Amino acid sequence: xxxxxxxxxxxxxxxxxxxxxxxxxxxxxxxxxxxxxxxxxxxxxxxxxxxxxxxxxxxxxxxxxxxxxxxxxxxxxxxxxxxxxxxxxxxxxxxxxxxxxxxxxxxxxxxxxxxxxxxxxxxxxxxxxxxxxxxxxxxxxxx
Amino acid sequence: xxxxxxxxxxxxxxxxxxxxxxxxxxxxxxxxxxxxxxxxxxxxxxxxxxxxxxxxxxxxxxxxxxxxxxxxxxxxxxxxxxxxxxxxxxxxxxxxxxxxxxxxxxxxxxxxxxxxxxxxxxxxxxxxxxxxxxxxxxxxxxxxxxxxxxxxxxxxxxxxxxxxxxxxxxxxxxxx
Numbered sequence: 482x483x484x485x486x487x488x489x490x491x492x493x494x495x496x497x498x499x500x501x502x503x504x505x506x507x508x509x510x511x512x513x514x515x516x517x518x519x520x521x522x523x524x525x526x527x528x529x530x531x532x533x534x535x536x537x538x539x540x541x542x543x544x545x546x547x548x549x550x551x552x553x554x555x556x557x558x559x560x561x562x563x564x565x566x567x568x569x570x571x572x573x574x575x576x577x578x579x580x581x582x583x584x585x586x587x588x589x590x591x592x593x594x595x596x597x598x599x600x601x602x603x604x605x606x607x608x609x610x611x612x613x614x615x616x617x618x619x620x621x622x623x624x
Numbered sequence: 625x626x627x628x629x630x631x632x633x634x635x636x637x638x639x640x641x642x643x644x645x646x647x648x649x650x651x652x653x654x655x656x657x658x659x660x661x662x663x664x665x666x667x668x669x670x671x672x673x674x675x676x677x678x679x680x681x682x683x684x685x686x687x688x689x690x691x692x693x694x695x696x697x698x699x700x701x702x703x704x705x706x707x708x709x710x711x712x713x714x715x716x717x718x719x720x721x722x723x724x725x726x727x728x729x730x731x732x733x734x735x736x737x738x739x740x741x742x743x744x745x746x747x748x749x750x751x752x753x754x755x756x757x758x759x760x761x762x763x764x765x766x767x768x769x770x771x772x773x774x775x776x777x778x779x780x781x782x783x784x785x786x787x788x789x790x791x792x793x794x795x796x797x798x799x800x
Contacts, residue, residue, distance in 0.1 A: 514663065
């Protein structure tokens with residue numbers, strides 16, 4: 482017996498979730514990128530890395546929460562398709578890696594008083610991981 | 625037939641847009657880059673407006689945020705725009721009939737107007753603003769309008785993909 486997903490009852494719900502998802506990753510990735518570019522010496526250079534990271538952390542988290550609400554809801558509209566989709570699988574691997582990395586090595590890097598030479602490497606890795614998540618998300622529709 | 629439609633039909637068969645349609649992966653790669661740059665560029669707009677509304681980054685001056693992000697934003701917009709123009713050119717004729725595409729372009733025009741309208745009171749006035757005890761209402765209005773306009777751009781951008789192309793009128797089709 483199938484239970485009808487109420488998400489599929491209106492044509493407007495899915496695109497609305499997509500827009501929430503786009504705005505959510507703009508806030509999450511945007512705030513993370515601002516810190517990463519700062520580490521790389523671009524953008525808000527007059528601010529300390531640690532200050533900037535601390536000030537933006539709540540917004541990064543707020544965006545992440547909206548992503549982790551809208552994402553699974555979209556997934557629920559057609560779980561079989563997503564589960565078997567190679568791009569979706571890749572996206573989930575990148576996402577897990579990006580989140581774990583962000584709250585471990587990345588957090589340690591931006592929190593230290595003097596980010597060392599490895600900081601630029603970590604900032605680049607952060608940008609690439611999050612870009613990977615977006616690539617995975619887009620390719621879901623093309624895989 | 626309008627000159628614009630003729631231009632769209634010509635444009636979509638030039639070399640690069642044709643290449644974009646002809647491969648299964650080039651289009652989604654450019655689309656992904658479009659969104660990666662949107663996240664970075666949109667993030668900078670978000671940060672600026674957060675500061676103007678007094679909701680974040682309050683320990684930095686308005687001038688610090690606006691002036692340091694001016695060039696990164698310009699570069700960011702150029703990257704977003706380049707990817708967007710490539711995507712649109714590959715489907716130029718289809719987009720000619722797409723209401724969301726035109727709504728998006730109109731909103732982008734309004735974003736440009738917004739920048740001009742608040743140029744002297746906000747974007748080129750940061751030194752005076754930072755001397756005031758509190759942020760004037762007009763600055764907060766500008767920030768709220770900016771967020772509203774860009775959210776509208778995002779909504780219309782996503783909406784483009786939801787309009788069924790008038791297949792009988794088109795002269796080019798995407799690969800997939």
